[in-house]
Amino acid sequence: MSNLVDIIKISNIIVADRAREDYADIKDLTEKIRVRGLIQPIAVKELSGGKYLLLAGGRRLAACKRLVMETIPARVFPGDLTEVDEKEVELSENIDRKDLSLHERWKLEKAIHDLYMARAGGPKVSKAPGAPGHSLRDTAKLLGKSHQQIATHVMLATAMEESPEMKQALSRVKTDKDAIKVLRAANKIIEASENRKRVEAGYIPKVHKDLMEAFNIGDAFEGLSSVEDKSINILEIDPPYGIDLLHNKKSQTSAGVQNITTYEEVEESDYSEFIDRLLSIASTKLSEDGWLILWFAVQYYEMIKTAIENHGLIVCRTPGIWVKPQGQTNRPDTLLASCYESFFYARKANSKINKQGMKNTFLYNMVPPQFKVHPAERPIEMIECILQTFANPSSKIKVAVPFCGSGNTLLAAANLGMIGIGWDNSQQYKDAFVQRVVAGKPPNYKSYS
Missing domain, CATH: 3.40.50.150 (Vaccinia Virus protein VP39)
Incomplete structure (x- = not known):
């Protein structure tokens, strides 16, 4: 993907729904940028009419807005960038950052997996070499992580998407291990409820x-x-x-x-x-x-x-x-x-x-x-x-x-x-x-x- 660094107007940047949700320590970053300036450009996608879609760097952009800056250095990607490419840019920007929250990481990795799977025509149903589709193992290889890690993160992100109660419960955990415990406990409660229903129905x-x-x-x-x-x-x-x-x-x-x-x-x-x-x-x-x-x-x-x-x-x-x-x-x-x-x-x-x-x-x-x-x-x-x-x-x-x-x-x-x-x-x-x-x-x- 070709890209170039340019100075663009902050007012022309559109911030859509992104994997990053919590901009921690924004006051500290704002002060650092005020003193030293912005060292690393944000990443955007070029749109029509002189507009840009933010791909990565939301925290940096928010800090610059707090400083009432009118322009910002940005790595500009072409308008034909695919949805998968957009997520890849955001992932590459944030995957190794210590300040990316656990839950944001799950969400981002799941988004990458879903998009690659959609582009490949669905999930891979065969382990044969060259088989069509996209699997969790393919996503793990792409991101340089283990199959177990990706499978766990996709499962947790899915649970948060499907249940507001589960999202609230998982938002309090600090590690993957603790999240799995919460998920298992919740599944036991669900299973117990289903068992009671089967008993009442005579099954x-x-x-x-x-x-x-x-x-x-x-x-x-x-x-x-x-x-x-x-x-x-x-x-x-x-x-x-x-x-x-x-x-x-x-x-x-x-x-x-x-x-x-x-x-x-x-x-x-x-x-x-x-x-x-x-x-x-x-x-x-x-x-x-x-x-x-x-x-x-x-x-x-x-x-x-x-x-x-x-x-x-x-x-x-x-x-x-x-x-x-x-x-x-x-x-x-x-x-x-x-x-x-x-x-x-x-x-x-x-x-x-x-x-x-x-x-x-x-x-x-x-x-x-x-x-x-x-x-x-x-x-x-x-x-x-x-x-x-x-x-x-x-x-x-x-x-x-x-x-x-x-x-x-x-x-x-x-x-x-x-x-x-x-x-x-x-x-x-x-x-x-x-x-x-x-x-x-x-x-x-x-x-x-």
């Missing part, structure tokens, strides 16, 4: 529908109270720990993730009464050969053990222990990393362990952060092992799960052919559970891919 297989209906939105105390007395074979309870989880655990987001602020805690001063009320209901629901599995924070060992005994259950002093290969601590200068969680197992008089001789330790990895939907999520594989330690897998075994959170115990029970029922107040957790349900089927639900 869900019975095995999935039954599992979805096993996760009830509502109060755990009310739900458990509604269950028939002496009908539950395993009652797995993972109650709030009364330890202010919000300040003891770092929040993880990804459209991982999870938002820890949705986790409901119990005040430490109310915790003893909370546990006593819970066990007063739970103890009446266990069958004569039933087992209680109750996870607890170590500082409440004596209080919870005593409460279990006071409600007529036989509890082992030595708890079951989930041993994790990695530990966690928020105060590494004074505390060792904790790599275990404990649960009491308690029984009625006639209860017998199914897998006799099992150790009280369960060595399992944590759920990978990118797959977690709940801050205190435990792996399905471990829960399966615990369930069949205490009961022989069959459709006669009923598993109740107050505070079911991620719903992984319901999935583990389904894998073993057991019948599960659970309660939780969070629609967010149920939506995530529904996604997992429709993505697989028993006995193949897993936390580890």
Whole structure:
């Protein structure tokens, strides 16, 4: 493309819609141009009637207007410049500039890709050499970037174009990685909404529908109270720990993730009464050969053990222990990393362990952060092992799960052919559970891919 540098009138320059939207630090640039003059010309396309279309240099032009300059040095491109050529000029001007925003870069790269694809007659549908059309790989080669980078940027720019809400959400991110997390989280919300619509329309297989209906939105105390007395074979309870989880655990987001602020805690001063009320209901629901599995924070060992005994259950002093290969601590200068969680197992008089001789330790990895939907999520594989330690897998075994959170115990029970029922107040957790349900089927639900 031939071009020449000329001095043109600022009043003759037309500024159309461009990829660059945010002219950051315009005051600083204005002052530099006032002191040193304009070092790098803007780029324009020559139009009829002595007019010019701005191609690149909008920030420089804006600064010169602030200085009430009448003319400006410009690199003038001929009027027969194609739309693709125009975008190429703008891209070449801005692609390596540090002050081009992340979102402007996405928009500009997508515009280049779209224009080249249109000029080539559409997308490339074959990988054969010389195949017609234009692909993301072609755009990546043209811009000197990886195929993954261009694919990601085009996807993000498309999302911003198609949804005002997504544009607003993505406008706050600082990196491609954070943008992908936001996009994935939004897609999960959309998928959850679509899943609910399919359920309401009756388009869900019975095995999935039954599992979805096993996760009830509502109060755990009310739900458990509604269950028939002496009908539950395993009652797995993972109650709030009364330890202010919000300040003891770092929040993880990804459209991982999870938002820890949705986790409901119990005040430490109310915790003893909370546990006593819970066990007063739970103890009446266990069958004569039933087992209680109750996870607890170590500082409440004596209080919870005593409460279990006071409600007529036989509890082992030595708890079951989930041993994790990695530990966690928020105060590494004074505390060792904790790599275990404990649960009491308690029984009625006639209860017998199914897998006799099992150790009280369960060595399992944590759920990978990118797959977690709940801050205190435990792996399905471990829960399966615990369930069949205490009961022989069959459709006669009923598993109740107050505070079911991620719903992984319901999935583990389904894998073993057991019948599960659970309660939780969070629609967010149920939506995530529904996604997992429709993505697989028993006995193949897993936390580890």
